[in-house]
Amino acid sequence: xxxxxxxxxxxxxxxxxxxxxxxxxxxxxxxxxxxxxxxxxxxxxxxxxxxxxxxxxxxxxxxxxxxxxxxxxxxxxxxxxxxxxxxxxxxxxxxxx
Numbered sequence: 737x738x739x740x741x742x743x744x745x746x747x748x749x750x751x752x753x754x755x756x757x758x759x760x761x762x763x764x765x766x767x768x769x770x771x772x773x774x775x776x777x778x779x780x781x782x783x784x785x786x787x788x789x790x791x792x793x794x795x796x797x798x799x800x801x802x803x804x805x806x807x808x809x810x811x812x813x814x815x816x817x818x819x820x821x822x823x824x825x826x827x828x829x830x831x832x833x
Contacts, residue, residue: 739822742790743814745780746797748806755805762804763797770796775825780812784825787817 744767748759764781767774770793772785783790794811801809816823 737786738818738820739784739824740787740790740818741816741823741825741828742783742794743780744783744794744797745812746801747810747812748801749808749810751806759801759804759806759809762800766797766800767793773825775829780814782825784823 744763746760746763748756751759764776767776767781767783770783770785770789772783772789772793774781774783783793785793794813798809798811
C-alpha cells in the first residue's frame, strides 16, 4: 500500500459567510487532529496518507461538519494515487519552500 495525496475543499451551502467559515474551520480542525501530514492552502487542504486512512478522514470531516450545523456540503476533491510508489506533498512543492 502506498501513500496518496488528496486535495479537499469543503463548501457549506445555504448559510451566511461567517457560519460557513466556522464550518470550514471544523473541517480543518478534524484534519489537524488526524495525525496525517497536511498543508492548509487558501482554497483547499492537501492531505497525505494511506488511502483507507484518508478516506476515513473524509467521512469524519463530513460527519463533523454536519454535527456542527452544516445541512448541505459540496466537497471538491482531487486524488493522486499510484500503484507503484508513495506520493508525497514535498515532491510537488518542495522546490518552492
